[in-house]
Amino acid sequence: MAIIEGPVIRLGENIDTDLLFPGKYLHIFDAKEMAQHALEGVDPAYPGKIGGRGIIVAGRNFGCGSSREQAATCLASVGIKAIVAPSFARIFFRNAINQGIILVQVAEELAVEDGDSITIDLDGSLIKYDRKEVGFTPLPEFLLEIVESGGLVEYTRRRLGG
Numbered sequence: 001m002a003i004i005e006g007p008v009i010r011l012g013e014n015i016d017t018d019l020l021f022p023g024k025y026l027h028i029f030d031a032k033e034m035a036q037h038a039l040e041g042v043d044p045a046y047p048g049k050i051g052g053r054g055i056i057v058a059g060r061n062f063g064c065g066s067s068r069e070q071a072a073t074c075l076a077s078v079g080i081k082a083i084v085a086p087s088f089a090r091i092f093f094r095n096a097i098n099q100g101i102i103l104v105q106v107a108e109e110l111a112v113e114d115g116d117s118i119t120i121d122l123d124g125s126l127i128k129y130d131r132k133e134v135g136f137t138p139l140p141e142f143l144l145e146i147v148e149s150g151g152l153v154e155y156t157r158r159r160l161g162g
Contacts, residue, residue, distance in 0.1 A: 002123045004082045004102060006054050010114040011042060013059030017071035017092065020063070026070065034070055035077035047078070054081040055118060057110050063092025072096040076151070082120055084110060084127065097143050100151035106136050 019041035021034065028034050039046035056062075056075075062085040063071065071092060075083075076099035083096065084104045096103055104120060110129065112118060118129040122144070127134045139147075149155035 003121055005119040008112050008116050008118055009053050009056045011058040014061045014064055015058055016065030017068050018065055020071035021074045031073050031077040034074035038074040038078040050078050054079050056080055056083040057112050058085040059109050060086045063089040067091040069095045072099040076101055097146055098152035100147050102147055104136050106134055
């Protein structure tokens with residue numbers, strides 16, 4: 001998992017968990033069904049437009065709001081592999097790691113648009129786009145192990161030998 005690349009889903013600042021997975025769907029427990037409502041609070045058309053785009057680039061305070069785990073679960077289920085932002089709500093940060101999503105914290109918002117292509121080099125701690133390179137502080141090794149395992153449940157199974 002050293003390189004993650006693909007087209008961007010561009011979002012703004014203060015994207016809260018209700019925008020990621022609206023509260024009216026909290027009765028849904030199946031992750032595949034949750035995926036059908038990912039980012040619906042941002043734009044009702046988003047669930048159908050995400051296809052194949054696995055990197056979100058956003059502004060500050062991504063994942064603020066309630067502690068609902070479903071916000072990270074629906075993003076993982078729809079195929080989001082990484083989220084790049086200057087800052088993350090702490091509970092969302094951990095929920096996303098637990099669902100196997102890489103979170104990359106950058107000093108400033110990236111100057112990219114919806115659909116632009118970026119490359120995240122986890123080993124080199126670099127994001128490349130539009131002939132630019134932006135460094136970031138890498139995730140600690142134990143968090144990368146959780147993500148590379150597919151999330152906390154799979155990581156724990158492997159550790160327990162199950």
